[in-house]
Amino acid sequence: MKFNRPRINEIEVNLTPMIDCLLFLLVFLLVSTTFNQHSRINLTLPDAQGVPPKNTDQRIEVVVQSSGKYLVNGQALAGHDEVQLSTAIKQAAANRHNLPLTIAADAKATHQDVVRVMDVAGKLGFMNINISTKVPSRGYN
Template sequence: MRIDLGEDEAPEIGLVALIDCIFFLLMFFMVASSFKTPEKEEKPQKELPVVLPAAQMSLTRAAAAPSPLAIGVDKRGKYYLDGSKVGVQELHDRLKAEAAKNAQRPIRIDGDEDARYQDIVHVLDLCQFEGFTRISMRTRQ
């Protein structure tokens, strides 16, 4: 004799219990693991860790070197020579006079970060036209 128990239901996996088990294992491993903290927090370096060697010859030359002629260019394209505002023609005339005195005098160009590149190149052209070869650009530290 056959007993009818009702409809046959398909077996089902309980997802809630499975998620609870996985969460429990995750919490267990997170608590049981040890997180290693750095002993000394290092700050990021802003410059290269290089100590430059000193040479005796460079120290004696630095004292005898003439001070550089500072040419400034602001963001509007105006020129300054040793701190005083000059026009293009006056800058050219002063560079010509300096080249006649000492063509080996160093030139330092102080350009604003918003200055047009063409204005800086114009100053470089004037310096090279007058024969200056020791030209440098000043940057912010």
């Protein structure tokens, strides 16, 4: 008697559908991703190394007090509005916009008062605006 042996089919894994699904997901993610770069302001923050300024007589210094009053090269302004500040900086600069302008703000001065000085200096054409930092006590005397 002849018995038929059952045929054993080889098991094979078909990877084509899985690869198709992965490629579809990859294409979908690439299409739905946005590549917008938001504008950023690059800031160079000052280091408080205690280096003395080079020329103290050839610069404009604006002091911002905690009360909101301004001093331009040691001269106090009557008010703290933009017009008076602009006039005082113009007089101190005498049309020399290449002079360094240093802002020395009190620690308790408001951010708005400091930004007002930067805004006025920018409108007047100053390009070299510095913010003074506190020199450590172990630095220069």
